[in-house]
Amino acid sequence: MAVSGGGDSVALLHLTHAWSVANGRSLAVLHVDHGLNPDSRVWKDRVRDLANRLGAGFQSARWEGPHPDTGLPAAARAARHARLAEMARAVGARVILTGHTADDVAEGQWLQAEGSTLGHLRDWSPSPVWPEGRGLMLLRPLLGERRADLRDWLEAMGADWVEDPANADLRYGRSRARQALGRDERPAVSRHDRPLRADGISVDQWGVIAMPRDVSPRTLAFGLVVAGGGVRLPHGDRLARLGERMSAGENFVAGLVGARLIADARGLTLVREAGDYRRRGEPVVGLIPGIEAVWDGRFALMVDEPGWRVVSLAGRAARLGREDRAIVTALPAAVRPGLPVLIRDDETGPVLAQSGARVEALTACRLALGLGQVEHEADLKCRREWRTDGRAPIL
Structure with missing residues (x-):
């Protein structure tokens, strides 16, 4: 499972851990440090400690760059998927779970309406990197859930998570989409393409x-x-x-x-x-x-x-x-x-x-x-x- 330390991925990690215990499956937590925030190494350590508390394996990789002056989100996304694929193959996994939510779907649709060529999220799709991602699939179980609901659930169980300040940086399209949609936007989500x-x-x-x-x-x-x-x-x-x-x-x-x-x-x-x-x-x-x-x-x-x-x-x-x-x-x-x-x-x-x-x-x-x-x-x-x-x- 890919875990950034944010609320969505932390919530899915707790849910996936419970499922893996009930079904006798081993769980590997994969974390990519993009090196874009001074606290990124601290975030990595928090994810590692959480994985250790849950008894899950932990793998991490760092994106050393070079970081482009333009198109940074796309470059970071490609680097993240490449490193996730490499780590998944190293531990013998065929499926990587990610914590994308209904809000991510709505934000993607907003960006597409603004002219972005960003692809749409599916609950089950191949890894987008090639050839690193050959034979690997991505599973997104939370596409029908709201980001705010997941955080409410984490707060109720006393769990914490990382808030990346980049999510509020309006230089990035994803942040502008979040601001434009607001908390009450309820997207129509097709769970199965x-x-x-x-x-x-x-x-x-x-x-x-x-x-x-x-x-x-x-x-x-x-x-x-x-x-x-x-x-x-x-x-x-x-x-x-x-x-x-x-x-x-x-x-x-x-x-x-x-x-x-x-x-x-x-x-x-x-x-x-x-x-x-x-x-x-x-x-x-x-x-x-x-x-x-x-x-x-x-x-x-x-x-x-x-x-x-x-x-x-x-x-x-x-x-x-x-x-x-x-x-x-x-x-x-x-x-x-x-x-x-x-x-x-x-x-x-x-x-x-x-x-x-x-x-x-x-x-x-x-x-x-x-x-x-x-x-x-x-x-x-x-x-x-x-x-x-x-x-x-x-x-």
């Missing part, structure tokens, strides 16, 4: 996504992000133009957010855009034996021996061995450049990654999480691992 449509969507063993042409803009946007291995959503105007072309029955090829969209009579095909490597630089990851590394946001790899790094196949297909070349030749041309291959430090190679490493394709699982197809903690074991015999992935 309807999953995005997944009918007709498939992912093959190489991470290629197929979708019908009438897919919703939100689903297409997330599919493009997943196919490109990144986190940045496409601009709304570009997405709207794509929708118009698809509705008109046009066949075309377009590149967005690191992905290539191929629209033809069969539907939509989403693959990695090789041209993005030339524009932004090719991802190169050195591999450490026994340590999982994520390459290009789309594959997790682990090797048993030193001396390997992973790069893209783009521009290297002619140097593959005969067996690897036969596998690649059988694939659609658009798929080939974005495949991971291994090169040794002495520049020998390349070999297809699954020929020398254990490889987990992340696309299918990430897409399922983002489209709301995973509804329970027990369903988070969706691994897509390539066989070590260098032939085909297991789906």
Whole structure:
């Protein structure tokens, strides 16, 4: 559970502790010190002491910066989620609970009305950071509760909490939203979002996504992000133009957010855009034996021996061995450049990654999480691992 020390997270911590005791579950308290307030280390110690009193494990991490001059709340939010994900993975957790309330939902809606691109809160959603948050979900059990009611409950039980002065700093949009809404605003909260449509969507063993042409803009946007291995959503105007072309029955090829969209009579095909490597630089990851590394946001790899790094196949297909070349030749041309291959430090190679490493394709699982197809903690074991015999992935 993520605990800042504020009233919302402290209330949820007490509730979660009671639930964990009743259900025989271990509880890990995760705290991120943003380093933005002189008292932040004191707040960390208070959370640690509370976790110790409750018999819960405690993990903390500090955001050392650099802290940007503009966009500080967004940067702090991204840093917080990245560190929460790292700590959760370290303790073996798959779900992180957070103390967001109905007031947070209302404030988010107010900010969106003012032009913010901040996403809406859901009670059950994937970690927003990638690849640190792979396989992790966020659970927000208090979205139907009011902030003031939680503090009244804490006061009645004699518990205390931290009040962050930044919450009243009108330089920040969230604080302005709180002031504008006031205590009596009662937002309408949808506790359960309807999953995005997944009918007709498939992912093959190489991470290629197929979708019908009438897919919703939100689903297409997330599919493009997943196919490109990144986190940045496409601009709304570009997405709207794509929708118009698809509705008109046009066949075309377009590149967005690191992905290539191929629209033809069969539907939509989403693959990695090789041209993005030339524009932004090719991802190169050195591999450490026994340590999982994520390459290009789309594959997790682990090797048993030193001396390997992973790069893209783009521009290297002619140097593959005969067996690897036969596998690649059988694939659609658009798929080939974005495949991971291994090169040794002495520049020998390349070999297809699954020929020398254990490889987990992340696309299918990430897409399922983002489209709301995973509804329970027990369903988070969706691994897509390539066989070590260098032939085909297991789906």
